[in-house]
Amino acid sequence: MPLQIYDTMRREKRAFEPADPARVTMYVCGPTVYNYTHIGNARSAIVFDLLFRVLRHAYGPDAVVYARNFTDIDDKIIKASRDTGRPIDQITKKFAAVYTEELTALNALAPTHQPRATGHIPEMIALVKTLVDEGAAYEGDGHVLFSIEAFDRYGALSGVNRDEMIAGARVEVAPYKKNPADFVLWKPSADDEPGWESPWGRGRPGWHLECSVMIEKGLGPTIDIHGGGQDLKFPHHENEIAQSACAHGGAPLARYWMHNGFLRMGTDKMSKSLGNVVLTHELLKAWPGEVIRWALLSAHYRQPLEWTDELLRQSKRQLDRFYRLLEEAGDTTPEPAPPESIVLALRDDLNTPEAFAGLHELRDIASQLEGEARVNAVLRLRAAGRLMGFFQSDPAQWFKGEAAGGPSAEEIEALLEKRAEARKAKDFATSDKIRDDLAAQGIVIEDGPDGATWRRE
Ligand code: AMP
Ligand code: ZN
Numbered sequence: 001m002p003l004q005i006y007d008t009m010r011r012e013k014r015a016f017e018p019a020d021p022a023r024v025t026m027y028v029c030g031p032t033v034y035n036y037t038h039i040g041n042a043r044s045a046i047v048f049d050l051l052f053r054v055l056r057h058a059y060g061p062d063a064v065v066y067a068r069n070f071t072d073i074d075d076k077i078i079k080a081s082r083d084t085g086r087p088i089d090q091i092t093k094k095f096a097a098v099y100t101e102e103l104t105a106l107n108a109l110a111p112t113h114q115p116r117a118t119g120h121i122p123e124m125i126a127l128v129k130t131l132v133d134e135g136a137a138y139e140g141d142g143h144v145l146f147s148i149e150a151f152d153r154y155g156a157l158s159g160v161n162r163d164e165m166i167a168g169a170r171v172e173v174a175p176y177k178k179n180p181a182d183f184v185l186w187k188p189s190a191d192d193e194p195g196w197e198s199p200w201g202r203g204r205p206g207w208h209l210e211c212s213v214m215i216e217k218g219l220g221p222t223i224d225i226h227g228g229g230q231d232l233k234f235p236h237h238e239n240e241i242a243q244s245a246c247a248h249g250g251a252p253l254a255r256y257w258m259h260n261g262f263l264r265m266g267t268d269k270m271s272k273s274l275g276n277v278v279l280t281h282e283l284l285k286a287w288p289g290e291v292i293r294w295a296l297l298s299a300h301y302r303q304p305l306e307w308t309d310e311l312l313r314q315s316k317r318q319l320d321r322f323y324r325l326l327e328e329a330g331d332t333t334p335e336p337a338p339p340e341s342i343v344l345a346l347r348d349d350l351n352t353p354e355a356f357a358g359l360h361e362l363r364d365i366a367s368q369l370e371g372e373a374r375v376n377a378v379l380r381l382r383a384a385g386r387l388m389g390f391f392q393s394d395p396a397q398w399f400k401g402e403a404a405g406g407p408s409a410e411e412i413e414a415l416l417e418k419r420a421e422a423r424k425a426k427d428f429a430t431s432d433k434i435r436d437d438l439a440a441q442g443i444v445i446e447d448g449p450d451g452a453t454w455r456r457e
Contacts, residue, residue, distance in 0.1 A: 004348050005256050008259050016256060019222070023065060024064045025065050027225070027227070029069065029227075040269070040277070040307075043229075044260050046108060046389075049108040053388065054387070065113070069115050070092070077092060113219075127209065127216075128185045141188075142187070142203065145178070146243060148162070155238060186209070208243065215240075221244070225254060226253065228259060237257070261302050263304075290391075298311065320399075322363060323393070324395075329379055335383045339383075339384055359384060362384065400412075415434050442456055
């Protein structure tokens with residue numbers, strides 16, 4: 001069965017047919033790198049990481065080209081630099097590295113390309129020139145603006161009409177704009193702001209422009225899938241579509257559009273402006289990445305996901321039950337194919353609730369089997385989980401994983417060494433105290449012929 005994808009543009013679920021099955025192309029809008037990102041941002045990255053995995057499974061690992069950008073020039077970055085006194089490139093490099101590290105901890109695969117906006121300034125200037133030559137853009141007061149009159153399908157993705165855009169003040173009204181809904185392609189930079197020489201003076205690109213350019217450069221004028229959070233439909237994706245189509249003789253930017261729903265705190269979207277964010281790097285101090293990933297994928301990607309501590313605790317408990325069973329499987333290569341029911345659930349517009357139900361069912365079945373049949377069932381279960389980016393840890397390590405607030409594995413190992421020395425010196429008061437202190441923190445020590453081992457209760 002081919003993949004089924006809910007296409008935001010067509011507003012329906014439809015069969016996915018790539019233009020070229022030997023080169024399936026996908027692009028997802030990445031973060032603006034000026035501070036730590038929150039777990040709502042990670043939801044988007046993890047949903048599309050799952051899609052990347054499902055596409056690789058369907059078309060072959062070398063047949064899928066996935067690009068996710070870093071926005072490394074933006075007014076928010078300029079402000080962060082002013083506020084902290086640190087140079088822009090130091091800020092953007094640091095937070096791009098932090099983001100990459102966080103996603104690796106959440107078992108996300110590295111995208112094929114991770115372009116940075118500032119690496120594509122000449123191409124951006126060229127695209128703006130093309131749009132001006134085509135009559136789709138005009139200059140006003142050092143700015144270059146895209147004229148939405150030039151694109152009659154403007155608004156088709158989001159369904160936002162032009163009157164609503166203006167009435168809802170969702171666009172900035174400015175004297176240099178012919179139409180308040182026209183948007184900035186290029187803007188002038190003050191002397192103390194970063195800028196590049198251009199035919200319109202020293203300036204910098206607008207946000208929407210960079211994605212159009214990086215998509216064309218890395219993937220081509222028309223790609224198979226474009227993804228992002230649902231808040232990006234308007235204006236960001238609408239503007240990407242208009243720019244790219246006008247620069248490419250009307251060719252569509254993407255053949256399928258996918259948008260993930262919001263991660264919420266209570267009934268509110270998690271967002272920096274509301275101040276209700278949980279930072280991914282903070283969460284990773286308390287929870288294994290795989291637990292966070294499990295929680296992020298527990299709801300269908302188009303549905304809202306309410307973020308709670310209970311969701312994390314429940315995800316941890318569920319994963320523990322799988323890892324207990326996986327402990328029996330040992331290491332085997334080659335790995336069997338994942339069961340079809342789970343593959344089909346994922347191919348059905350990434351139906352993760354159904355895929356999770358399939359994993360639970362397989363676990364119940366496997367735990368009732370014995371001998372070789374049991375091992376085979378566990379291996380198939382593991383293959384299904386791995387397709388989704390789970391079960392990447394060695395089970396023994398998993399149970400030694402750092403639980404919320406408890407001592408780290410390193411700290412425990414150091415204490416066990418101290419305890420061994422104390423026992424050697426027949427200082428049983430010290431050795432017992434170490435054991436009791438660890439027990440109070442939920443760490444169980446078992447003494448065996450090869451020394452002591454430990455696990456979390
Ligand atoms: P931003 O840094 O706000 O541009 O967001 C980066 C990505 O995260 C975009 O794809 C957003 O749509 C997505 N995003 C931001 N907040 C949330 C949220 N609360 N839930 C889900 N996705 C979000
Ligand atoms: Zn974008």
